[in-house]
Amino acid sequence: MTPSAQPRSAETGRLLERLAFAQEAIAASAALRAAADLGVLSRLHEGPVDPPALARDRGIAERGAELLLAALAGMGLAEVTATGKYTAALTRLDTIAPWLEQWSQLTEAVRSDRPAVRGDTPSGAEAFYPGAVDQLGVLFAGAAAVVADRLAAPGLSILDIGAGAAPWSLALAARHGDCRVTAVDLPGVLGNTRRAVEAAGLGAQFKYLAGDLFSVDLGRAHYDLIVAGNICHLFDDRSNRALLARLFDALRPGGCLAILDELPNEAMDGPRPVVLYALGLLLRSGSGRVYPFTTYVGWLRDSGFEAISRAEPDPSQLISLITARRPAH
Numbered sequence: 500m501t502p503s504a505q506p507r508s509a510e511t512g513r514l515l516e517r518l519a520f521a522q523e524a525i526a527a528s529a530a531l532r533a534a535a536d537l538g539v540l541s542r543l544h545e546g547p548v549d550p551p552a553l554a555r556d557r558g559i560a561e562r563g564a565e566l567l568l569a570a571l572a573g574m575g576l577a578e579v580t581a582t583g584k585y586t587a588a589l590t591r592l593d594t595i596a597p598w599l600e601q602w603s604q605l606t607e608a609v610r611s612d613r614p615a616v617r618g619d620t621p622s623g624a625e626a627f628y629p630g631a632v633d634q635l636g637v638l639f640a641g642a643a644a645v646v647a648d649r650l651a652a653p654g655l656s657i658l659d660i661g662a663g664a665a666p667w668s669l670a671l672a673a674r675h676g677d678c679r680v681t682a683v684d685l686p687g688v689l690g691n692t693r694r695a696v697e698a699a700g701l702g703a704q705f706k707y708l709a710g711d712l713f714s715v716d717l718g719r720a721h722y723d724l725i726v727a728g729n730i731c732h733l734f735d736d737r738s739n740r741a742l743l744a745r746l747f748d749a750l751r752p753g754g755c756l757a758i759l760d761e762l763p764n765e766a767m768d769g770p771r772p773v774v775l776y777a778l779g780l781l782l783r784s785g786s787g788r789v790y791p792f793t794t795y796v797g798w799l800r801d802s803g804f805e806a807i808s809r810a811e812p813d814p815s816q817l818i819s820l821i822t823a824r825r826p827a828h
């Protein structure tokens with residue numbers, strides 16, 4: 500048998516797979532960087548373009564334009580039309596450039612653990628989230644519909660904390676016209692919440708509460724369902740414990756808490772998209788991290804919750820659903 504004909508061991512296969520991933524990740528990130536720097540993303544966002552026209556428009560080489568457009572198409576960000584032009588495959592292609600900008604600060608964030616953006620402080624969150632939550636609303640709309648399938652019921656009184664563009668409570672409210680939602684967020688972000696709710700035509704079902712979710716009065720024993728979507732990963736262990744205790748008090752006995760968040764495995768070494776997502780928290784939170792399910796179980800039990808369970812509403816997304824109940828008696 501020649502060496503090339505030898506069957507590959509499983510270990511070699513795994514090694515090659517990892518190297519291939521690293522190579523692809525580096526190439527994808529460099530391609531996006533170049534596409535942003537050279538104005539290719541913005542040009543695609545403006546309308547269809549072929550390689551010669553792109554080369555002329557942006558003052559780049561025609562071969563470079565051709566290969567970069569093909570690579571963007573290969574990544575699912577552009578599509579080739581019947582006339583051979585390339586067009587943006589996503590409506591929000593223009594949002595990629597700010598992500599690149601943020602991730603370019605990772606080296607410094609790892610070195611210093613001093614993020615440029617503090618999404619975990621009220622003033623930092625008010626500066627950062629008005630520009631970010633609309634996109635999260637779009638991103639989570641599909642998973643929110645699945646969550647609403649599980650949790651929606653007529654007449655629910657719902658509290659949505661750190662609502663942002665309110666993807667979770669909007670999906671719940673859309674199921675039953677007699678559901679009432681109180682959306683809590685910082686004053687500077689509630690404008691986004693209002694706009695998303697009005698755009699969905701559900702304004703009559705929503706009330707807004709402006710304030711810091713660690714200190715604003717959430718009421719006592721009032722809500723049937725509290726939603727905490729993408730909140731816990733912003734904060735440290737102590738803050739999460741304090742928050743869950745407040746949410747326990749705000750729920751009526753027998754009421755349900757729904758946490759939507761990205762959960763790593765217990766070894767904290769995967770799934771790959773979750774640990775990469777968690778690395779990005781260094782860029783926008785001073786103390787945030789992702790927590791495995793057992794950590795949530797510990798916090799929830801210590802706060803008095805029962806019937807704690809976990810589900811994956813949408814396998815194509817990172818987000819998990821944790822539900823827990825305030826005991827009825």
Ligand SMILES: C[S@@+](CC[C@H](N)C(=O)[O-])C[C@H]1O[C@@H](n2cnc3c(N)ncnc32)[C@H](O)[C@@H]1O
Pocket residue numbers: 618619620621624625628632635636639660661662663664665666683684685688710711712713727728729730733
């Ligand atoms: C990651 S976004 C999640 C938004 C939405 N729940 C979602 O899942 O798309 C975090 C939200 O929490 C809000 N937030 C952060 N800190 C807060 C605080 N101390 N008090 C109130 N809201 C806060 C932010 O303004 C932002 O809307």
